[in-house]
Amino acid sequence: MTEASRPLRKDAVRNRALLVQAARDVFAERGLEASMDDVAHRAGLGVGTAYRHFANKYELALAILAEAIERVYQLVDDAVANPDPWAGLVSFVEGTAEMQSADRGLREVLMGVHDAEQMEQVHDRLSGPLRELVDRAKAAGAVRADVESTDIGIVVTMLCTVADVTGDASSDLWRRYLPMMLDGLRQGAEPSVPALSEDMLRKSMSTHKQRLARLSQRG
Amino acid sequence: MTEASRPLRKDAVRNRALLVQAARDVFAERGLEASMDDVAHRAGLGVGTAYRHFANKYELALAILAEAIERVYQLVDDAVANPDPWAGLVSFVEGTAEMQSADRGLREVLMGVHDAEQMEQVHDRLSGPLRELVDRAKAAGAVRADVESTDIGIVVTMLCTVADVTGDASSDLWRRYLPMMLDGLRQGAEPSVPALSEDMLRKSMSTHKQRLARLSQRG
DNA sequence: ACTTACCGGAGACGTCTTCTCCGCTTCGTT
DNA sequence: AACGAAGCGGAGAAGACGTCTCCGGTAAGT
Incomplete structure (x- = not known):
């Protein structure tokens, strides 16, 4: 610098x-x-x-993960650009799930395990495109009317949990549950519990500890 | 003692x-x-x-969690005893998801975050009933033929992830995704990825760190 | 061959947790 | 009420672990 x-x-x-x-x-x-x-x-x-x-671990981690995050942004933008709303949504879910399943560090950043602020930043960048993605899919009848944009991130997170459980072995197992999740968005029984608002999602995710954030303040 | x-x-x-x-x-x-x-x-x-x-933290945690684990056992046994196979399966998924969503410590034990051995013990106790539960549901046509007993634990874990993401706020959000998961077991697109064998599941879950286990060895 | 950038890893330092020790408090019994 | 024993509290010892520094040594490049 x-x-x-x-x-x-x-x-x-x-x-x-x-x-x-x-x-x-x-x-x-x-x-x-x-x-x-x-x-x-x-x-x-x-x-x-x-x-x-x-200079410190945080800087190194950021250097690595910045490009991964950039790829996630690319993924939403591509999804929004897809003329087929449903195909776009699927590509985003599948793409991010794939990335996160293969990369525990990325998973942690996107879940805000260490640095809530950075996670919020990412979510801010994602929320607009995501909303559009879901709205278009709903308008096209490809997705149930009660699906919200916040559902997408949660669905992806659920898929990535599979990687957390199984570790490195069987790193593709999450794909087994992908059709299940996608199907759940388009049809099937309606949920009785309302979605989380974007605001609530942000707030509840920020509760996590912030070890690395504290670390970087010292520099 | x-x-x-x-x-x-x-x-x-x-x-x-x-x-x-x-x-x-x-x-x-x-x-x-x-x-x-x-x-x-x-x-x-x-x-x-x-x-x-x-004597130490592990002993205290065990005293607390032993009863929770006992309740989980009760839950499977009740599910198996249920004359309606599908209702039994649903009650187990819902019951354990509810317990784990409300209790992060239990979630950690069942995922083997700290003590792989203890987790294996619990899974051993659960695997038999679970297999019967799934087999019966399949025989009754309530569940797709390609569903395996190992899917159940993973589905529950995925549901509990929601609690990890949202923290204490909106502690019921997992219920929003329950119908989705249950529906995914009975119909919808078939998964293209095979289920994890019980052996693989056990092996892959044991990879985790074992801090508390080491701790208790000292006593 | 010589200067200078670069390397390596022992160890200083800080943080966090478990668990102990002992002076003080409270119980309950006489 | 008064006394002995059981129980309490929390400072701090002990130890694990991670970050980051420092400086003697190594090797790149001219």
Whole structure:
């Protein structure tokens, strides 16, 4: 951020790349609770090296997850752009479920386990497109009239829970329940409990602990 | 365990009860990661008192959760005893989802977050009745032929995830998705991914960390 | 061959939790 | 009412774990 000045030495560039890849793997497997030592070790490097490249764990995690979050944004936008409302909705649910199932760190960020503020930011970006997606699907009769936009995120989260239960083994099991969830949105018995309003959803999700958020304040 | 010998003093009895109730509340709200200090404080007592009554946190948690687990067993047995296979299955799903949604500590134990061995024990006790429940429902045509007994636990877990997302606010939201899940078991599009075998389920769930288990070994 | 960027990992430091210890309080019995 | 014993409280010991620093050593590049 300060000034790029001189280019990095060749080995430094290589190590940085190793670090990023290791972080991707480790955070995807074990979530953000994995330590810097873990990441550095996985990269075959010392902790010191990790800290020369990234000021703290939060910064490293953000560097990794920012692109994943960007892909999620791409996913909604593509879904909204899809001329078939139902196909668009399905692609979003399937796409995000797939991403999150494979990446525990992403799952944690999107659920606001560590940093409520960041999660809210993501949800803000998503809520508009999501609302449009659902409204269009309802107008086309592809989805029950009582479905709300907040249902989508919850459905995706439920699907990803399967990955939490099974761990790395059988990483595709969530797909078994995908048709079930999709079918539940289009037909079947109506729910007797009203959906969560966007405001309520945001508020209730923010209750979580914020360890990493606190951490980053120190820098 | 040694010998009950003399009865407790009156205040000791009262404090023990306060402690148990506080533990129930705290563990249900925040899960087993809550500390003994938290529990003691909630009871309006000092930590020392908590440790005189219970050797360690694990013992206290077990005392609380044992009865909850017992109620879960009762729930399966009642479900199997139900002459209507479908009604039995529904009562089990709804009953356990309700219990777990209200109690994060129970949710953690049943998902094996802390102690894989204990979780396996519970699943062993449940798997027989569950299999019978599903087989009967299939025979009666109340459930799709490709549904497996392992699906039930996963469906319940998915429902409870809703409580994890929303926290204490809107504690009934899971019910909104109950009809969806139940409908998914009886009809609708067939899943393309095969169910998890009981063995795989057990194995994959055991991968989790086991902090409290390690703790109890020291005693 | 020599300078300088970079590496590594032991350990300082901070935080959090479990569990102990002992002076003080309260019970209940005489 | 007064005394011994059971029970209480909470400061702090002990230990686990993670972050981040520091500096002697290594190797890149000219």
